[in-house]
Amino acid sequence: MAKIKLMHFALIAMLEDSKRLIDYLQRVGVTELADVSDDALTKYRTGPLVSIFEKKEKTARQAVEAVEHRCKIKRTLIQSLTDYTEIDYHQYRQLCEQADTVMVDCEAVNALTEEIRAQKAEIVRQRTMIDYYRPWESLDIPMNARRTPTTAIFIGLFKSQLQREDVETRLAQELPETDGISVEIISSSKLQTCCMVLCHHSDAEAVETALKACGFIRPDKPAKTLPSAAIAQCKAAIEAAQQEIDACNEAIAQYGEQYDRMRLLADYYAAQKEKYLSMEKAATGRRTLYLEGYVPERDAEQLKFDIEKRFTAQMELDAPELTDDVPVLIENRDFAGGVESITNMYAPPSNRDLDPNPVMAFFYYLLFGMMLSDAGYGILMVLVGLVAKYKIKVQGNLRKTASFALYCGVATTFWGVLFGGFFGNLIPTIRTEFLGLDEGPSLALWFEPAMDSIKLMLFSFLLGIIHLFTGLAIRLVTLWKQGDRIGAVCDTIPIYLFVSGFAVVGKDFIEPVSPQVKSIGLYLLLAGAVLIVLTAGRSAKNIFGKLGGGVYALYNNITGYLGDILSYSRLLALNLVTGVIALVVNKLGAMMGNIVAFIVIFLLGHTMNIVINLIGTYVHTCRLQFVEYFSKFYEGGGKVFTPFKFNLKHFKFKEDTINE
Amino acid sequence: MSNIGLAFALFGAAFAVVFAGIGSAKGVGLVGQASAGALSEDPSLFGKVLILQLLPGTQGLYGFIIAIFVLINTGVLGGAPEAGLAWQKGLMYLASCLPIAFGGLLSGIHQGKVAAAGVSLVAKKPDQSGRAITMASLVEFYAILPFLISFLAVSSIKGIAI
The missing domain is CATH 3.30.70.2750 (Alpha-Beta Plaits)
Structure with missing residues (x-):
């Protein structure tokens, strides 16, 4: 699973079928329409219709909101996460035929809401008048x-x-x-x-x-009456307005049973709007309708068969030339799907890129876990992810977020076990403070970061180099596949040599390595440097340009990779932050010397620590991906394939009714 | 005068917390103002804007951690304060705290400015939040570097023989 191949299609149908055909395409929901531009054909102008539907959708949504508010329709968080009603297509069509009557109700609700707003303004006005008359209250003649x-x-x-x-x-x-x-x-x-x-x-x-x-x-x-009478009048007006508001609220509450139909109406108009927007992409001859667009290869033949069976139509399929105009469809399962939104936040992949998500997902979870690295927090995240996915059964993007939490949690637990963090130093704290024992053995399977931070820093750099090298490897594959084999080799191999040598020599500065290893490192460094100087300037015209470009590239690589690798020291920094704050929380709790206070401080402190560090870790892992990793191979800037379909907010068609 | 070393060390801890904290407070404050403006237009941006607002908050955290480490290493926290802490060592703690104190102060303020500009970017183009976050996190690195130096220095002072 990664990039899904898209087919380009061209479709000619009879003009009288156009509405049904477009309806059908929307129902199947697998195609993205492309703009047809041909001077010989006429285009639909649906702008005015689209804005009418937009307005109607807004009216319906306002009414839904008003009814929801007055009828106190409350949904729990879990309900709002999975908030859709399943309907079949026939039900939908039936309800849509009554659209106008429901619309009348919506307008009535909106008129009532408007009235409430007016009455509320009236109340404010009357209150201001009361404040105005109040100083005159004891005057016993009319104010004028x-x-x-x-x-x-x-x-x-x-x-x-x-x-x-x-x-x-x-x-x-x-x-x-x-x-x-x-x-x-x-x-x-x-x-x-x-x-x-x-x-x-x-x-x-x-x-x-x-x-x-x-x-x-x-x-x-000035009041024309006694000020006290004027105040009484204002009070009466406020009373009347309040009664009016109550009446309106009650009237709106009467529409409570229309709630579902109103919601469907809003969705219906949204779908209509979408449909007419898409119509603008089509073109018509005198008797024919002409459509172009893209469809995933796996659906293409079936779609062609279905359309030609149902309509008097001809559909041509061909493989598109992969230009920037062609949309890109990425599909990943849980593991890589979780980070898709993060990649898209940077830029969706273009047709020149490989799908970066699977490899990036592995590193994302790995680096994320290392920064948070607390088994207790990790287990909590795993639980949240599992509950969301399998108990609440969230759908769509939320499901991907749930997978994201799940895998980040697994990685966090993994590193937490290696580094011995479980809600900070919870277990030693309990042993010493409440059980009167010694601290007990270190929980870390590997080592404790705070004890040997130099070791962790070197390990962070090593992990960073692996991360960067993977990025370079993807660059090699991408360039190779595009046919630039010289570029593929020259842009990556010298850097591998150079950075590996650099790493060995750098390690020697901090912790001495054996002389043989050091000399190998030096040779690698030199070989890499020479190769970079010789190859990096190859696009220049003359020999001086080539050498000059090479030397410049060498300088850029030294500073660039040095900065990139040092940037991974944040793995150490954020790792320490989580651990130390957790430690402080436990210590504060233990200082209270009583178990209830300890639990209260424990809950508050660790919640705060989780929230702050989740955000920090998320941001810094993103940064490592975006700045250090993506810059090695990723271009991005593609158009995401967005199929033309029913984007219903509150409803979902039953699967089997789509093809009826 | 036997406590002069401890006093120096506590000065260091105070510097780390106070200056890095000022940096974060100013930074978070700046972004908070920009966020409130953006939210008045479109409340649904809250999630995206919140991340940006929290970014300059880490400097204060780094300062806090360094201070905690000084307190632990000098025995003020969890144990008896090292009364005979040599004045040289006290000064060493003070010096070790300076990187995060001033690195945190300035990077917090500047990160706040970048993040506040990021908020106005997100307000106009919500799909650009990834880039806004990345830009702000570039500044963060210059708080991480002083933090690491302060941390490495503070954790190695105890072993120095005077």
């Missing part, structure tokens, strides 16, 4: 009152905190000769002082001018 037969009334506010005397004093200063001005403070706060001023109506103008000079402002939205 201006006069009585004999007096003028000024109701308004100052933008500061004032006492009655303050206002009176300031008015007296402005109008020393006017008498009989009455000031009443209605409310006063740090921000404003609300007051009412009364005077004889003959003095009205003078008082108004004086008040304005003191900073008096009339309220911009």
Whole structure:
């Protein structure tokens, strides 16, 4: 399993069959359509239809969400992971024929949701008004009152905190000769002082001018009634709006039994949209429909047979020339499938690449396990993976993630056993702190990293060199298959020699090796260097260019590979991080000296350690793959084969009904 | 004055935790702000953005581990503090802690900047999250190198005879 061979097809059918034919292709779901461009043929213009379906899908999804929310349809995490209903195709078609009636319901639900939103806004508005009237609450005349037969009334506010005397004093200063001005403070706060001023109506103008000079402002939205009555009115309005909301909620809840049909409707419109989008790729003559596209080789003959049997159609199959326009279909089983999404995150493989997933998967799990390397954490991951895969039976991409967790867990357990990590130093801690024994023998099958970190660092570099060499080997195979045999040999063999020699000499710096080995290393290093200088510049035109290119390549290889190999020291670093934090957690727990506190700290601390280190390990393993490994051979940039099919979110067709 | 060596060593541990921690705090903070902005547009990006936000957090962790190792090796943690720790050894611990202290400080801040830029990349093109993560993890390497040097140095001081 790796790269699946795709066949190119060209299909001519009668125009009157076009809808049925495209429906059929969508149902079978094994083809990807390619754009047909031929001046002699006409193209469908389905843009407007597509946007109509898009809108309808949105309407339906909104309604589904509203019903889900009001009817309190709750799903557990496990349910939402495997959340689809199986239906057969006939059921689907039947429901689709009632699409319009369900749509009416959806629109009704959306109208109700809209009404709820409006009423909620109304409540907010009324609350603001209540806050606005509140300072005036004790005023016992309407807020917009201006006069009585004999007096003028000024109701308004100052933008500061004032006492009655303050206002009176300031008015007296402005109008020393006017008498009989009455000031009443209605409310006063740090921000404003609300007051009412009364005077004889003959003095009205003078008082108004004086008040304005003191900073008096009339309220911009005075109530026509008593402020207290206005507040009561607002409260009544809020009550009414709340009742309206409750009524709407209840009305929406009535649609609870339509929930499944609404969900199907949303899926239906999504599928319709997809269909009409694909139609744009087809072309039509006066009476014929013309389609082109790709289909996996294993399905090709069957598809041709089925289509020619059902329709008046002719289907031609041929092997496509592998250009960049041809999509790439990668299929892997569990082991390699788990890392597909990581490869695609970098770039999906192109037609020039071999499928990198199987080899990369092995190294990914290996390096991941070495960085996390705790048997306890590994066993937990294995359990999560197993439960997700075989108990909950997650599907699709989640299934691949479950495989990923499973294999990473296996590798983590493997390294954990070698390095003696089980929830850090849980077992020695329990022995010494709770059982009163000695620490006991080392649990490590191999050695403990913290005791001999130089050894682990050298081992990390060795693992890195193996990883890089595998990448180079894939480059050799790829170039060889493409016919560039000189390139295949010249770009890899000298580097093998050079880096191997380099590694031996480097090891000698840290831990001396035997003189024979060292001299072999030196010869390898020299041979590699000479070969690189001689071959790497071969594309240049003259001898100076060739040599210059060679020397430059030698320099690049020295710095490049040195950096690449040193980069694997992160294997040691992350390995230590997990172990040491786990150790600190256990130590903190043991310091409490009581078993309950120990368990609490143990659970909290190790959960934190797992989360932080899972993310760190995931990221750093990705980086080793992307930067160090992929740069040796991988181009990427292919188009992923995305078959034209029903992308139903909540439903799944029963297998056997597809071909009816 | 007999404790001067221990004091130096504790200074070293404090340096490692504090400076690397500042680096991480600034870095994670920067990415957090960018993340909040990106999430306001599209909450479904949370998973991708969270990884980016956690990346500059490791520097603090590295500093913490070095400090723990100093505490263990000097006997402050789990045992009796080595009262007669020679001042030369104390200074050695202090010196060993400096790489992760300053490497962590600066790489944390810069990784935070790269990761924050990565968040805006992911906000526009969610399929590019792999590259955004890779770019940020390139900076990480310059926290790993000082961490390793600090670690190797701290773990070898105990064996030096003075």
